[in-house]
Amino acid sequence: MYTPKASIWMRKMNTMTPKATCDQPRLHVLGLGSIGTFAAHCLAGIPAPLTPSITLLLHRPNLVDEYIRRGRKIRLETIAGEVVDCENYHVEILDNGEWHRVQTESGLSPAVLDDIIDHLIVSVKGAQTTAALKPLKHRLNASSHILFLQNGSGMVEAANEEVFTDPATRPNYLTGVISHGVTLNAPFDITHTGFSATSLGPVPRSKSDTEETAPSYLLEALPLVPRLNATTYSTLDILQIQLEKLAVNAFCNPLCALSDAKNKFLFTIPDTRRALLTEISRVIQALPELRGIPGISERFSVDKLEATVNGIIHANLETTCSMVVDLRRGQKTEILFINGYWCRRGREVGVPTPINDSLVRQILERQGDMELAKEYSLERRNGPLVEESVVLLHVTTEQICGEK
Known part of the structure; x- marks a missing residue:
């Protein structure tokens, strides 16, 4: 099992004053199929002081309408049949190549969002990875962390070849292997059909590296969510887990x-x-x-x-x-x-x-x-x-x- 280099995020959040809420971790979720929706629901369960602000990144206007129609919530039915709703998500929509915040009552904000994304969870289908990341490229840099939480393998290599071609400005990568059974009933509505495990680990920045260089909030916070049942591993161990899942x-x-x-x-x-x-x-x-x-x-x-x-x-x-x-x-x-x-x-x-x-x-x-x-x-x-x-x-x- 891999232990993050330092509990930097925990120490930082424990020393926050009420005025320091701007330091609240910010998470963005790209891809809201069964895995992405499950991840977004679980993120709301990260306990204080690591509780994040969560933003759902949407590519289709009809998903915004569906989200509003469903009461701006993500609904999860547990294995036991209990319904658990999570809310208070921020929503951004890609409109003509630009990202806009979806406001509660007045539609899209006219302001174009170009702020740097600190932590991004990518759960789109493998073949859609590079196309989905390209509109976000200018909002991701060498201080950003991307968790690829997807089925299959080869998406990191595709992202390097087609999106983040410069190693100097490339984000830090993490990989995740999720073995839970989850069924997407409708947008923002899932059923947890099988409880299992989630495995997380760093991806080396280059072939010569053996471990990630920057500590990751995601590797520290996600294992704190009981429903996700996540464990952090070393690069070599997560590779072997990934091959088993593959x-x-x-x-x-x-x-x-x-x-x-x-x-x-x-x-x-x-x-x-x-x-x-x-x-x-x-x-x-x-x-x-x-x-x-x-x-x-x-x-x-x-x-x-x-x-x-x-x-x-x-x-x-x-x-x-x-x-x-x-x-x-x-x-x-x-x-x-x-x-x-x-x-x-x-x-x-x-x-x-x-x-x-x-x-x-x-x-x-x-x-x-x-x-x-x-x-x-x-x-x-x-x-x-x-x-x-x-x-x-x-x-x-x-x-x-x-x-x-």
Whole structure:
């Protein structure tokens, strides 16, 4: 477990005078799907003296109307069926490329907001990350902290390549892995379907760094919220947790989406689970960033991955994966940041990934990206182990339909 370098924020807030309320931490939330809405609801539970001011960043005017219609609250139904409302959020809307505060009664404030954002939680879908961050680029600098609380992997790299290209002015990055089951019923209305854990950790500013350089309020405050059940870890530990969650998502999301089913369906396809996790285990064992780390072979063995996957699924049997909802709505999925990650890393380390390739191709075809899907056809893949893995691919794709 990682301990923040110094409890700077706690000491600062404990010494605040009543006139120092301008020093109240300011949090902004970008992306209000199931994860982002759950995070925004949990943020309201950060206790004093670290209680923040929370701003919801919206890209669509109809979301503002919906927020007002719902009484300017975020509604959460607990696992026990209790309804918990949180309010007192600030709201900003992107209008013609400029951010404006939504005022309580008079609509949008005419003033354009360009103040620096101290702490930003990003929970948009992976493919939307860079587009969502670009309108905020001028409000983020080297003193800002961004927590990427999303499904999948590869969003940090995309942000560096397309948005924060200068390392000197790049914000500090944090990554989060959330295993709770949450269903978005409607905008600002969620159901907590499965209690689990949230894992947080710093991302090095460069490949040569081993730890973050600036202490983070988020890493200190978020673990104080019981509902979030968050723990802070080191860079290396959070990477391993992220890979475990990515293995879970690579099984749950595409297979539930292709069958239009809740998570409990996954217990009907054990052979498919074993074959896919065998492929993922091979990729992980070959990753250079984990080379020489004690316990990697055991932690990412097929048996251990199966136990991890089964544990999370069992805690979220009635949860509907986000990819299922995306396909139902005719929206783009996060497949390229989930199974696509294993395909990319497999190519980098010379491990064929025909099962992941097949799942990516099928989901891309379902969402209408036919040309992109062709890049994941078996004929386009080359490698010394492809022929050996063809049997696994054939068995798995048959079982997707045959094991129900």
